[in-house]
Amino acid sequence: MELDFVKLHGLGNDFVFMDDFSRDINLTKEQVALLCDRHFGIGADGVILVRPSERSECAAYMHYINSDGTLAQMCGNGVRCFAKYLVDRGYVQASDGQFVADTLAGPKPISFEVDDRDKMTRATVDMGHPILEPSDVPVNVPANATSADGAAFAKDVAITSPWGTFAFTCASMGNPHAICFIDDFAQLSDELFTNANDKSLATLDLNKIGAYYESHEAFPEKTNVEFAHVRSGAIDMRVFERGCGETLACGTGACATNVAAALTGRSGRENDIVLRGGTLHILWDENDHVMMTGPAVESFQGTVEV
Numbered sequence: 092m093e094l095d096f097v098k099l100h101g102l103g104n105d106f107v108f109m110d111d112f113s114r115d116i117n118l119t120k121e122q123v124a125l126l127c128d129r130h131f132g133i134g135a136d137g138v139i140l141v142r143p144s145e146r147s148e149c150a151a152y153m154h155y156i157n158s159d160g161t162l163a164q165m166c167g168n169g170v171r172c173f174a175k176y177l178v179d180r181g182y183v184q185a186s187d188g189q190f191v192a193d194t195l196a197g198p199k200p201i202s203f204e205v206d207d208r209d210k211m212t213r214a215t216v217d218m219g220h221p222i223l224e225p226s227d228v229p230v231n232v233p234a235n236a237t238s239a240d241g242a243a244f245a246k247d248v249a250i251t252s253p254w255g256t257f258a259f260t261c262a263s264m265g266n267p268h269a270i271c272f273i274d275d276f277a278q279l280s281d282e283l284f285t286n287a288n289d290k291s292l293a294t295l296d297l298n299k300i301g302a303y304y305e306s307h308e309a310f311p312e313k314t315n316v317e318f319a320h321v322r323s324g325a326i327d328m329r330v331f332e333r334g335c336g337e338t339l340a341c342g343t344g345a346c347a348t349n350v351a352a353a354l355t356g357r358s359g360r361e362n363d364i365v366l367r368g369g370t371l372h373i374l375w376d377e378n379d380h381v382m383m384t385g386p387a388v389e390s391f392q393g394t395v396e397v
């Protein structure tokens with residue numbers, strides 16, 4: 092079967108988009124993995140099928156699949172690319188400046204900017220409420236803290252690994268995230284770095300430590316794993332994504348990291364999250380909504396045999 096596709100990315104977190112308004116595309120895990128293979132396929136972190144929404148208030152439904160073929164509830168960079176796909180093709184009027192995207196994590200209101208050719212450049216997505224109750228993240232560790240409004244959450248929970256014990260604060264944006272804040276990388280074991288002479292977030296070996304925690308038994312549905320360093324005015328973050336491995340950026344991960352930093356008193360509620368692929372601006376507002384702002388870029392189009 093020959094399928095048209097469009098390749099888009101949000102800060103280098105990249106996706107193969109396919110128009111599935113006719114609801115007749117059903118890809119196997121093997122087909123998704125091949126489409127995402129960076130040597131034998133198109134190459135991407137995931138596949139996004141654009142489907143009709145059953146919600147009258149939503150323009151379309153984003154069906155997100157990780158590169159390993161597993162479904163995920165939400166994709167922050169993906170939903171900004173989803174917005175660009177719809178606006179640039181006229182499914183959403185550029186002059187409207189806003190619409191609602193439907194996702195497995197529910198409706199997500201989006202406001203967007205366009206250039207002088209009515210092509211979308213940036214979007215702000217209302218990612219909704221962070222989910223903090225440990226059993227809802229889900230994470231099998233006790234709620235050891237309560238947030239300002241009394242909600243239970245998993246704060247700095249120590250989970251051991253072969254390379255030492257790391258403390259995670261856990262939150263969901265519809266999908267699970269475990270965030271470890273590291274202040275001093277020099278304290279960590281040499282074997283955790285791709286270059287022990289330069290111990291930093293940049294040289295942390297995520298294929299070792301990220302992969303270990305992604306599938307740790309503490310996380311019944313696995314988890315996205317973020318390592319972050321808070322500095323004045325910004326938070327540096329790298330991510331080992333569930334079902335993908337390390338990606339250059341993670342929108343839901345940036346949202347969860349912002350919430351975790353604020354909850355644990357490491358930062359305020361609004362931060363620039365600096366990722367390998369670029370910067371996302373995140374605000375956890377006074378109504379408990381997490382607002383994510385960032386770009387989306389279309390790389391190329393094509394057809395592919397599956």
Ligand SMILES: N[C@H](CCC[C@H](N)C(=O)O)C(=O)O
Pocket residue numbers: 104157162163164165166167168169266267315332333334335338340341342343344
């Ligand atoms: N791998 C994630 C989904 C993609 C999230 C990420 N690409 C984003 O931008 O939020 C998961 O299985 O929960």
